Amino acid sequence: MFRGISKTPLAPKSALSSPDSIVCTSLFRPSAPFQKFLKRSTSIWLIPLFFSASCSPLRTSFNDEKHQWELKLHEVLTNLDDLKHDINCFQTEIQILDGRIKYYENALASLKQQDIEKQQLKIEQITRDLNALEKKWSSYEKSQDGTKGDMQQLASHANETTTALSQFKNRIQELEQEILSQNRRFEDLAKLKGNLESIAKSIKPAYKIYKVRPGDSLKKIASAHHTKVDRIKKLNDLEQDLIVVDQELKIPNES
Numbered sequence: 001m002f003r004g005i006s007k008t009p010l011a012p013k014s015a016l017s018s019p020d021s022i023v024c025t026s027l028f029r030p031s032a033p034f035q036k037f038l039k040r041s042t043s044i045w046l047i048p049l050f051f052s053a054s055c056s057p058l059r060t061s062f063n064d065e066k067h068q069w070e071l072k073l074h075e076v077l078t079n080l081d082d083l084k085h086d087i088n089c090f091q092t093e094i095q096i097l098d099g100r101i102k103y104y105e106n107a108l109a110s111l112k113q114q115d116i117e118k119q120q121l122k123i124e125q126i127t128r129d130l131n132a133l134e135k136k137w138s139s140y141e142k143s144q145d146g147t148k149g150d151m152q153q154l155a156s157h158a159n160e161t162t163t164a165l166s167q168f169k170n171r172i173q174e175l176e177q178e179i180l181s182q183n184r185r186f187e188d189l190a191k192l193k194g195n196l197e198s199i200a201k202s203i204k205p206a207y208k209i210y211k212v213r214p215g216d217s218l219k220k221i222a223s224a225h226h227t228k229v230d231r232i233k234k235l236n237d238l239e240q241d242l243i244v245v246d247q248e249l250k251i252p253n254e255s
Contacts, residue, residue, distance in 0.1 A: 207235055210248070217241070225251045227251065229241070231252050236250050
């Protein structure tokens, strides 16, 4: 690397988004070698002043004056060598700057091309979306035509349903009236049943049936039912006290 070349940083990638940001101020800022070059060139132009100043009468010897002139000449030669070196450095730096400018131009062209391709892709996508929307709209219009016919059919069905519902409502009201009348009849029947049950309870039978078991006798049966033998014989038309098993006898109710 040449001495005196300024290490100016490359512009960031975000700076490549616009053409104005390609040339930044830091790129063309005077470098240290350039400032040194100005200083040395100034010192060279000041040499005649030193010469003119040396012509003034000074109380110095010839050897001292000669030594001073040699020192000044050596300094001038050194400055000239440094200036040559700085000029080479400047040329190298100019080449680097040219390379950077070309790099930025190529990057800008690439970004423009990418942006154009992106815009083209977006336009194509929008075109496809528009075509799809047009197809959907046409299908929607067709479906709307079919929907109108369906709505008319639904309206007619709704009218028929309303009529049927009104008729059904009237029929329900009639059935409710019939149910009410049937309920009243059931209530009357329930009252009649209660009356009959009360009458049946009030009427007691004059006798009950008893089936003769083994070991029974008229005396034993009469004693078990709190009655008398003669009454059992009279109720059953018996002339004797003889009874048989499984014979049914009428027993009078004494209670």
